[in-house]
Amino acid sequence: MLATPPSPAPTQHPGIVMAAAYSGGRRVSDVDIGEAGEWSRRPGHLVWIGLYEPSEELLAQVQAQFSLHPLAIEDAKAAHQRPKLERYGDCTFVVTRTAQLVQGRIALGETHLFVGRGFVVTVRHGASVSYRPAREKAEACPKLLAHGEDYILYAVLDFIVDNYAPVMETVLAEVEAIEDRILRRELRQDEVERLYLLRRDLLRLRTAVVPLVEVCRKLEHGDLVAIDDEMQPLFRDVSDHLLRVQDEIDAVREVLAFAFEASLMLGQAQQTVITRRLAAWAAILAVPTAIAGIYGMNFENMPELKWRYGYYVVLGGIVAACGVLYWRFRKSGWL
Incomplete structure (x- = not known):
């Protein structure tokens, strides 16, 4: 005709x-x-x-x-x-x-x-x-397009699934860059927020991908629709691509979770270091504070109160005690 x-x-x-x-x-x-x-x-x-x-x-x-x-x-x-x-x-x-x-x-x-x-x-x-x-x-493959509606349905589904790939590649590249920054320094507030947004976006993408796997399986096996036998392997191929995308989403979300946890642990470790330093300096400063407090009491009869070299001995004792404490804290890694 x-x-x-x-x-x-x-x-x-x-x-x-x-x-x-x-x-x-x-x-x-x-x-x-x-x-x-x-x-x-x-x-x-x-x-x-x-x-x-x-x-x-x-x-x-x-x-x-x-x-x-x-x-x-x-x-x-x-x-x-x-x-x-x-x-x-x-x-x-x-x-x-x-x-x-x-x-x-x-x-x-x-x-x-x-x-x-x-x-x-x-x-x-x-x-x-x-x-x-x-x-x-x-249109460039008239022989395949001659299969009619089944092939067009496959072509559209395949195109949709293929367009998930560049999205995942871009997200993965950004996640890897964030991971590298985590190893060098603590993440800033905006970077932590970005981790959360990416993880939430990937969850939304997963809810879009997973049900589509079942759709392709129904088309592949002809559960609801009579699909040309020659077209069924094509829908199986789309299902395989979707499963690969689903695995990538799960893997990236897991990496994001680890990155978020690593950021929190690094932040806690940094706070612990600061707390140790503050505690060490507080211990060092406690020595002169205690000695000054003792000799600042208003008693008339106190040992060495009228000793000629008492002031210099007390200062020397304070310096020596503080020096020993500083050395001990430095050796233990607190300072």
């Missing part, structure tokens, strides 16, 4: 990133949302639509074109969903979480995927890079 010749690009609408029709793994036309349903019902054709923070009106148009379930649309509107996979009739609804570094913090976004016969719709919210590289990669 001859492919339909490409038509002019549809009018740009806020929230629409791309909307295209494919046949035999090749892009044949850009499409308008109002015609997307018709294109998806053509034999051998597939519609791929990408949306970014769409309005309710735009989601309603997409819902009408592909008869999407109201509950899934409601989730796509609200966002802030936990990664999951649900089946609504002939449509599969997948929720994933994306990650991106924004001003040194791990920002989480959200992507919803509607996958049905002849169509795939992605809805992005929040922090997320463009899926254009994933689309271009898929």
